[in-house]
Amino acid sequence: MDLQDLRKLEHKRRVRYGYMWALFCAVLWGLWYLPGTVVWVLNPFDEMYGEIAAGSGDSMALIITAVLITAFNALTVILALMVWNGVLGKFGEMKRTLKQFKPCSKWFFLASIFGGPVAILGSFIAMGFVGGAFAAVAALMYPVVGSILASQWYGEKISKRAATGIFFIIIGGFVIFGGGLLSELGTGNVPWIGYMGGLMAAVGWGIEGAIAGKGLDVAEPDVGLTLRFLGENIIWWIIAVPLLAIAGFPMVKYALLAFEPLTMMVLIFAGITFGFCYVTWYKSFPLIGVGRGQGIGNLYGLFAVVFIILFFGDIPSWTLLLGGAFCLAGSFTMFSEDTSGLESLRGE
């Protein structure tokens, strides 16, 4: 075996790992919707919602409660990431990256703005207003935003085959949630704020992916993602939660009440699934590109609906089966692409 063959073999292994990370991301992201949905009915969030709704109305109560849940989600994610980085022995690298703000950290702090207050908050709002299954599939448009930005900004290559795969996955997502939306339109009772939350998730995660792709040129994904969540924790716990408390909302009272065993356990499982799905998402970007990583990661919509059916017992509809088939077709279109064209992920 000569040097060229070894190089090709090494490249194939990297691409295989890239797709594997994106698939891990999809499964863990799908699982996140289980704790992400049930946490809403637990105290103190249930009583917090009731207290704010009595004074400021249901919509405001839902958004403010979503802020506190998202803040706790960010907190448990960073704990999960500390375990991840500890097991991989990356604390030294984390310190080095954190010190290099201008070339490295700034990208991850910027990503945290679009990922946290836009995407994750939007997703929790969609879960609260419409439901877990909707929130999961509403964000399926995000690879379009991500891959277009990555392509225009730093010339990431998107092959025709990859574009076709992403297109199939997006069509699948629309078919999955289209049925629910149509029936709600029929009854005239459409929770528009929830749908706005879904749109926030799609745009926010798309922009975050493109920014992360830029940051990962100069930093390591496990560490970069931890810094991104450090930024998100600063946004929630140092800026948003205190500002809302000053505005008169009972943030501190309910934040302290959240330290209840069942609530904490559900939040910790949300942290594990979300932290690990995010880190595998970031790990896939340098190996297969932002467009492909997001495209395969997009299978989370299918996994979320399947897990919700299995664990919550909702009966599958024909739209789910058809949408799922589209998602699988899109993924296999991308999986089966000849990887020799991916040796360089960027244009010349």
Place this chain on the structure above:
Amino acid sequence: MVQTAAAMEFYNGYWVNSYLPAADVLWMVVILIVALLALWQARTFVSKF
């Protein structure tokens, strides 16, 4: 804050129609298995590249 009876009823209500046995515990077991698998693969990845 202790969970109220209403909150627990809603929480348990999520798992009662599940197609899987002991779904209220199984979801956590599934998450742990997948998370440990990902961590193990990450260790392997670090040692290879």
